[in-house]
Amino acid sequence: MAALSIVDLLLPRPYDGVLLEGDAPGQVRVRDVVAGSGADLAGIRPGDLIVGIDRNLLRSTVHAAELLARRQIGEAVPYLVRRAEGVEEVRVKLGRRFVADPSYFFACLLGFAFFGVGTFVLRRQPHLRPAQVFFLLSVLFLTFLVCRLRPTSYSWIDALALHFGTLALLFLPACFLHFFMIFPEPIPLRPRVGQPDFTRRRQRWVAGLGAIYTLPPLAFVASIWVSVSRGKPFALISGAPAANWWILAGYVLLGFTVLGLNTRRLSSPRLRRGGTLVLVGSVFGLLPFLFAAVAFPAALHREPWRFVVLAPLALVPLTFAVAIARFQLLDIRLVLRKSLVYTVLTAALSGFYALAIVAFNGIAQGTALAGTAWFPLLFALVIVLALEPLRRRALVWADRLVYAGRVSLQDALREMEQALSAQVDLQGVVRDLVERLPQLAGLRFAGLYLLREGRLVRVAGPVELPAELPYLPELQERVAELRRLVHRGELSPLEASVPGVSDLCQLLEQSGVELLGDLASPRRRLGLVVLSDTAGQLRLDDQDLVLIDRLVRQAAVALETGLLLDERARRAELERELEIAAGVQAQLLPDRLKLTDGWQVAARCRPARHVGGDFFAQLPGQRNGDRAVVFGDVAGKGVPGALVMMAAHEAMQTLALTYRDPATLFDLANRRLYRVGSKKGFVAVGYLAASADGGALEYLVAGQPAPLVRRCDGEVLELPLAEHRLPLGALLDGGYQARLWPLGPGDLVLAFSDGATDALSPEGEPFGNARLAAALAAAPRDPDAVLDQVLTAITRFTRGAEPYDDITLVAVTRDRESTPCAESS
Numbered sequence: 001m002a003a004l005s006i007v008d009l010l011l012p013r014p015y016d017g018v019l020l021e022g023d024a025p026g027q028v029r030v031r032d033v034v035a036g037s038g039a040d041l042a043g044i045r046p047g048d049l050i051v052g053i054d055r056n057l058l059r060s061t062v063h064a065a066e067l068l069a070r071r072q073i074g075e076a077v078p079y080l081v082r083r084a085e086g087v088e089e090v091r092v093k094l095g096r097r098f099v100a101d102p103s104y105f106f107a108c109l110l111g112f113a114f115f116g117v118g119t120f121v122l123r124r125q126p127h128l129r130p131a132q133v134f135f136l137l138s139v140l141f142l143t144f145l146v147c148r149l150r151p152t153s154y155s156w157i158d159a160l161a162l163h164f165g166t167l168a169l170l171f172l173p174a175c176f177l178h179f180f181m182i183f184p185e186p187i188p189l190r191p192r193v194g195q196p197d198f199t200r201r202r203q204r205w206v207a208g209l210g211a212i213y214t215l216p217p218l219a220f221v222a223s224i225w226v227s228v229s230r231g232k233p234f235a236l237i238s239g240a241p242a243a244n245w246w247i248l249a250g251y252v253l254l255g256f257t258v259l260g261l262n263t264r265r266l267s268s269p270r271l272r273r274g275g276t277l278v279l280v281g282s283v284f285g286l287l288p289f290l291f292a293a294v295a296f297p298a299a300l301h302r303e304p305w306r307f308v309v310l311a312p313l314a315l316v317p318l319t320f321a322v323a324i325a326r327f328q329l330l331d332i333r334l335v336l337r338k339s340l341v342y343t344v345l346t347a348a349l350s351g352f353y354a355l356a357i358v359a360f361n362g363i364a365q366g367t368a369l370a371g372t373a374w375f376p377l378l379f380a381l382v383i384v385l386a387l388e389p390l391r392r393r394a395l396v397w398a399d400r401l402v403y404a405g406r407v408s409l410q411d412a413l414r415e416m417e418q419a420l421s422a423q424v425d426l427q428g429v430v431r432d433l434v435e436r437l438p439q440l441a442g443l444r445f446a447g448l449y450l451l452r453e454g455r456l457v458r459v460a461g462p463v464e465l466p467a468e469l470p471y472l473p474e475l476q477e478r479v480a481e482l483r484r485l486v487h488r489g490e491l492s493p494l495e496a497s498v499p500g501v502s503d504l505c506q507l508l509e510q511s512g513v514e515l516l517g518d519l520a521s522p523r524r525r526l527g528l529v530v531l532s533d534t535a536g537q538l539r540l541d542d543q544d545l546v547l548i549d550r551l552v553r554q555a556a557v558a559l560e561t562g563l564l565l566d567e568r569a570r571r572a573e574l575e576r577e578l579e580i581a582a583g584v585q586a587q588l589l590p591d592r593l594k595l596t597d598g599w600q601v602a603a604r605c606r607p608a609r610h611v612g613g614d615f616f617a618q619l620p621g622q623r624n625g626d627r628a629v630v631f632g633d634v635a636g637k638g639v640p641g642a643l644v645m646m647a648a649h650e651a652m653q654t655l656a657l658t659y660r661d662p663a664t665l666f667d668l669a670n671r672r673l674y675r676v677g678s679k680k681g682f683v684a685v686g687y688l689a690a691s692a693d694g695g696a697l698e699y700l701v702a703g704q705p706a707p708l709v710r711r712c713d714g715e716v717l718e719l720p721l722a723e724h725r726l727p728l729g730a731l732l733d734g735g736y737q738a739r740l741w742p743l744g745p746g747d748l749v750l751a752f753s754d755g756a757t758d759a760l761s762p763e764g765e766p767f768g769n770a771r772l773a774a775a776l777a778a779a780p781r782d783p784d785a786v787l788d789q790v791l792t793a794i795t796r797f798t799r800g801a802e803p804y805d806d807i808t809l810v811a812v813t814r815d816r817e818s819t820p821c822a823e824s825s
Contacts, residue, residue: 002146005161006108009150014071015097016079018044019151020061028058038093044081051087052080062156068094103307104151110310111145114138114317121330131330133179140175143168145313149306169244170220173251174213180255184263184275184329212251219243242294249290256283274327281319288312349391353384433529433555434460441548442534444512448519450527461530465511469528474498476525480518485531485549488514515545517552521560529555588649590618596626596690598815602783603629604791606755606807613645614753614806619656619665621689628662628689631810633704633753635682635727648673648683648728662687662700666728666736670702673729682727686751688812691740697749697812700738703727705754705769708776712746716773719749748786748813750776755805759794767797783811 017037021029028050033040044050052058053067054077071077076091118138125131148165150158223241256279263275292309323329430448438446447461449469456469475498479486488508495502508516508530517529529552593601593616603616613634621628630652634644651669659665666685673683684703691698699707702725706718724735743749752772759767772790779789787809794807 001161001164002108002111002142004157005147005150008157008161009097011097012073013097014068014073014075014094016068016077016092016094018050028061028064038076038095039079042079042090042092044079044090044092047083049082050079051082052078054078055080061159065156065158103310104149106307107145107149107310110313110317111142113314114145115142117317117320117324121324125330128330130179130182130184133175133182134330137172137175137179140168140172144172145310169248170216171213173216173244173248177212177251177255177258178209180259180262183259184266184271184278184323216244216247219247245290245294249294252286252290270327271329274323274329277319277323277327278329281315285312285315285319345394349394430460430559433552437548437551438532441531441544444532444534446532447513447530448527449530450519451525456528465513465530466507469507470500470504472498472500472504475501475504476518476528479516480520480525483549485515485517485545485552488516491516517549519552519556519559521556523560526556526559526563588646589616593618593629594627595629595688595812596621596623596694598694599690599812600783600815601629601688601810601812602787603631603810604787604808606791606803608755608803608806614755614808615645615649616808616810617649617653619652620660622660623692626690628656628687629810629812630656630688631686631704631751631753631808633684633755633806633808635684644683648685652685662689662698662738663736666700666702667734670728670730670734670736671732674732682730684727684753686810687738688749688751688810695742696740697743698738698740699749699751700736701725702734702736703730705752705757707749707751708773709741709743710748710750710776712744714777716777743812743814745814746781748776748781748783748811750786750790751810751812752790753806753808755803755807756790756794756809758805759798759807760801760804761797762799762801767794771797781813783813786811 015037017034017039018030019032019034021027021031030039030044030046030048030050032046033044050058050064053064054071056063056067057080058064058067068077071094073094073096076093079090079092081088081090115138118135121131122135144165146165147161148169150161150165220241220243223243259275259279259282263272263279266272266275289309289312292305296305320329433448434446438444445462445465447465448459449456450459451457451471454471456471458465458467458469475491475494478494478498488505491501491505495505511530512532513530514533515531517531519526519529531548589603589605593603595601605614605616607614614632616629616631619628619630620626632645632648632652634648648669651672652665655665655668655672659668666687669685682703686702686704686707687698687700688707689698690696699719701707701721704725706721708716709719710716719741720739722737722739724737726734728734741749750772757767757769757772761767771793775790775793776786779786790809791807
């Protein structure tokens with residue numbers, strides 16, 4: 001519609017030179033007359049009312065256009081004009097239509113400039129709501145400036161364009177306020193799903209927007225209704241009711257307030273500067289226009305005042321364009337290359353030179369100096385020499401404005417590289433890479449991934465980066481071979497040959513990663529450095545990338561040094577803590593064990609590490625003065641197993657003070673361990689005690705291997721086990737039962753944890769039950785000697801290798817009497 005409005009004004013057709021009054025609907029009233037036109041020569045003046053053309057009474061402006069279309073350019077047509085002094089007929093010579101109104105073409109240029117900025121924003125961010133609203137705002141500005149401010153004539157296109165301009169004016173205030181409610185930071189129009197008041201906030205937001213957009217059309221309809229009901233024409237300003245202009249002024253002022261508040265609350269200095277620039281440009285661009293349109297509406301239709309009113313509007317698209325280019329508003333990153341900046345600057349200086357030459361030639365025109373043959377050449381030379389300092393200053397200004405950070409960046413990177421060469425603090429290296437590097441290089445972010453257990457784990461960087469990245473050794477080898485920073489796009493050719501590269505590229509693209517750097521020392525590969533693109537309008541050139549790559553390599557060496565020192569410090573601290581824990585755990589084990597008179601018992605516990613998950617303890621027996629031995633093996637070793645062991649040890653000790661029956665004791669301990677959440681660390685427990693009559697061994701096994709019994713004649717057997725023998729903490733109901741085994745004098749029972757049979761030789765072969773039974777059969781009869789013999793056999797079998805699991809052994813025997821073993825049996 002805007003293009004049609006402009007083309008219509010440029011088409012050759014018969015034209016009288018009359019510009020109609022747009023605020024007088026239903027009448028053909030003259031607002032102005034083009035100087036030198038047929039109407040001007042015929043004496044038609046502003047304020048005249050044309051009531052007839054070619055001796056036909058006019059019904060409308062469309063009727064006037066039809067009458068003029070029948071005539072040819074150059075014909076004289078009679079006009080009937082009504083003035084204050086009466087009605088007069090004049091003859092108007094029709095000329096070729098032209099519009100000598102430069103301010104209107106300036107308004108058109110301004111409207112299309114705003115539309116161009118809006119289209120650029122929408123194409124860069126088509127799914128961003130502020131970009132969508134800004135594009136709609138630019139469309140309304142274009143329609144209003146081109147269609148509503150056009151010189152009014154007779155054609156039907158005239159009326160159609162003016163109606164479109166009025167329609168744009170009705171929705172322009174609401175769209176303006178709507179945009180500044182969600183700008184400059186991309187704020188979603190709806191609250192986030194999952195908030196408690198989501199539905200209520202959404203309803204309030206939609207209702208508020210509906211009211212904002214509905215008020216201007218309602219004011220327009222109300223003005224027409226009041227005018228019709230009273231029979232009087234309502235006041236118009238540029239074709240729209242005055243009420244709509246006041247609504248526009250109120251919405252604009254409210255929008256400025258909202259924009260100021262939104263800008264103040266922003267945490268990003270870059271966005272705050274961009275929002276402030278847009279606010280300043282909008283205030284100084286829109287307020288003069290609104291003031292003139294409301295207070296002096298005639299200024300919108302009179303030259304040269306209309307140009308004075310419209311000129312400040314150029315600040316609005318100009319400040320938006322500068323803010324987008326320099327501060328990346330609406331998340332639009334625009335790259336300004338040095339050649340482009342200098343080309344634009346050269347064109348501007350050339351235009352300034354040409355204007356200066358034309359202006360001074362005009363001043364010197366008619367003088368004696370201007371009549372000399374050498375004047376044009378000498379004059380041009382003087383202009384160039386006079387303006388040469390201006391050119392140099394302009395180049396310096398451009399360098400400082402656009403490229404000021406380049407030299408300081410390179411100097412800062414060199415200083416940072418020297419500082420890293422002496423850096424051994426791990427946190428300092430990470431801080432320099434992730435915090436200082438983006439600030440110096442103008443990047444939006446940097447991230448550091450370290451190689452841990454076959455995965456690249458993020459240890460520093462924004463939370464928007466993935467917590468982990470897949471480690472692809474072949475890909476990292478190729479990146480290392482390039483010996484430079486690699487752009488993300490350079491990985492695409494490897495997608496077919498290296499599995500997993502496609503998924504990695506997709507992750508990096510979603511996170512905004514542009515550059516990758518291999519983080520490796522001469523001894524090992526440490527990880528990966530990821531970098532975003534620049535936060536400003538300049539890209540890093542090759543020299544900057546070389547400096548950053550050298551910085552990353554220096555940081556790799558410093559990082560490895562820091563990691564080694566940190567690992568050694570943690571290992572020393574851990575060893576000290578484990579030694580303390582081993583001492584505490586050893587104190588929990590009793591020095592001497594006792595069952596009852598006539599019985600001997602011994603126990604050994606060898607942890608696989610500093611601390612272990614095996615234990616043995618002395619508990620009260622069922623008869624006063626008797627004792628029982630309980631031993632356990634937690635499903636695990638090291639510190640986790642030790643913690644569960646201590647919980648099980650404490651539970652057994654506490655419950656045994658009240659419940660001395662082994663079945664009841666095990667059932668209650670099982671329930672306690674199950675309820676405290678130790679299901680991931682089952683506890684295999686065994687119980688040994690002398691029977692009430694002292695002639696048998698009472699035992700209960702829950703998850704432990706079956707104990708071995710060596711009869712006095714040397715035969716080794718396995719003790720039978722009860723039906724239910726799940727470890728403690730596995731199920732809520734264990735159903736534990738104790739059993740008896742007659743133990744004669746000289747018989748010996750060896751109870752053990754699975755660490756004894758699972759001990760591995762260097763070839764990976766387990767010690768097994770057979771070897772354990774053989775070692776028991778060959779051992780002396782004293783319980784302590786039996787345990788020493790068995791542990792020696794296991795050590796000899798494993799040949800000093802690191803134990804596979806904790807080992808606990810308990811040996812119980814009855815004292816031998818004077819009766820020979822065979823007779824007593």
